[in-house]
Amino acid sequence: MNTTMTHRLAQRLIEAGGEVISGQELADEFGISRTAVWKHIKGLEEKGYSIESVRKKGYRLVQLPDSLEPVAIQSLLKTETLGKVIEYQESCLSTQIIAHQLAQEGTPSGTVVLTEEQTAGRGRLARKWDSAHGKGIWMSVILRPDIVPHKAPQFTLVAAVAVVRAVEEVTGLKPAIKWPNDILLDGKKCTGILTELQSDADGIQAMIIGIGLNVNQSMENFDESVQGIATSLKMASGREVNRQVLVRSILFHLEQYTELYLKEGFAPLKIIWESFSVTIGKPVLARMANETLEGIAEGINDDGVLQLRTADGRIHGIYSADIEM
Numbered sequence: 001m002n003t004t005m006t007h008r009l010a011q012r013l014i015e016a017g018g019e020v021i022s023g024q025e026l027a028d029e030f031g032i033s034r035t036a037v038w039k040h041i042k043g044l045e046e047k048g049y050s051i052e053s054v055r056k057k058g059y060r061l062v063q064l065p066d067s068l069e070p071v072a073i074q075s076l077l078k079t080e081t082l083g084k085v086i087e088y089q090e091s092c093l094s095t096q097i098i099a100h101q102l103a104q105e106g107t108p109s110g111t112v113v114l115t116e117e118q119t120a121g122r123g124r125l126a127r128k129w130d131s132a133h134g135k136g137i138w139m140s141v142i143l144r145p146d147i148v149p150h151k152a153p154q155f156t157l158v159a160a161v162a163v164v165r166a167v168e169e170v171t172g173l174k175p176a177i178k179w180p181n182d183i184l185l186d187g188k189k190c191t192g193i194l195t196e197l198q199s200d201a202d203g204i205q206a207m208i209i210g211i212g213l214n215v216n217q218s219m220e221n222f223d224e225s226v227q228g229i230a231t232s233l234k235m236a237s238g239r240e241v242n243r244q245v246l247v248r249s250i251l252f253h254l255e256q257y258t259e260l261y262l263k264e265g266f267a268p269l270k271i272i273w274e275s276f277s278v279t280i281g282k283p284v285l286a287r288m289a290n291e292t293l294e295g296i297a298e299g300i301n302d303d304g305v306l307q308l309r310t311a312d313g314r315i316h317g318i319y320s321a322d323i324e325m
């Protein structure tokens, strides 16, 4: 079957917003027979779309499948560039690996990689990232901003702010950010962000922002090793959350904040980030590769570097660490 046609038909039904469209209208619009329309509808039903056939009237989309397929994301997406190209795989090792490959092949800025499941999802500091099938958002966004490489960590903070805004908007929950990039609900981690770069002597060629958001897991979906520290939006809100709506909202806010950053620099984003932060002003333990420092997290500087004041009054710039509070 012609999958592009099935895709276009799905898009048309989604955009109809639950209204009935007649088989004849669809046939005329796409230049195919009514029997062909019916076959594509059957194809969509096999993929998990729930479509009502209203006698003598036509077809009505009742429910989308719970998947992150491009058609489900792109139909109602309100962005200019983010997500215009989506690479979707049902299962993969890691969306970061796919994104690095696409970036090298010259994919445009704003390309998004989405999957239902990662078998080798990776986190910061070479840790494993638990990515259960269909339960979360496992996504990498490729951007090609014209900034110097040492400003790249700021983008992790921009992405964190975008995810917090999206979670607030879609669920009403109030997440907090733990420096640099952990998003917490009730003190437990629901999101991690991993920013990786492709750069050369000319500067940044691509920035790959990996976002892992726990959405509909129950406790038993998490590996035992993280059960004490991880949570999902469903566990925090008591309700299933629609992943498609959430992906669209994250992409929308990420695009808005990226534009703000490119126009006005990090200063306005720093203020928003600090308003969501649970780290600032608190006593923390910063575990780094070679040493552990204890002190008060005074704030972040204009490069997004954590400023830690130790008991002797000295301020230490922390670039990468695990923070305990």
Ligand code: BTN
Binding pocket: 093, 094, 095, 096, 118, 120, 121, 122, 123, 124, 125, 127, 129, 137, 138, 139, 140, 181, 182, 191, 192, 193, 194, 210, 211, 212, 213
């Ligand atoms: C962290 O350690 O907090 C960062 C976790 C980042 C996980 C995401 S899931 C999508 C993307 N693909 C990966 O393999 N990792 C990132």
